[in-house]
Amino acid sequence: MTDVKELIIAIVQPLVEHPDDVKLTEHETERFMEFDLQVNPSDIGRIIGKQGRVAQSIRTIVYSVKTPYQKRVRLNIVDA
Template sequence: MTDVKELIITIVQPLVTYPDDIKVTVHETERFHEYDLHVNHEDIGRIIGKQGRVAQAIRTIVYSVKVPGNKRVRLNIIE
């Protein structure tokens, strides 16, 4: 699961002004491996993008990663 976490950080780092404030937490539910992405408040707009296009592109890449078991990956962007 750390591979997905590193993937998220690698994708997000060049997009933000404050890369040191990036934090990814992981927790599991019945159906998902949920990754919560926390960035600096000023960088939220850069991560979401116009009409959510950047966030959707990040999610498309992350969701394509195969994880063991029947669970799926979910990325939550936390303000």
């Protein structure tokens, strides 16, 4: 799953003012590969965007990735 993780980080880091504060944790459930994205509190608005458009765009790209065992990918944006 490092490919998906690298993809998310590659998309998110250029969008934020504090790229070193981007943290991504992953865990697997029976049906999903879930990724929890945490950024600096001052960057949360940049990740979500107006009316959630940036977050939805990131999720659309990530959800299109194929994973082994037919698991779906889920991206959660964690508000610290």
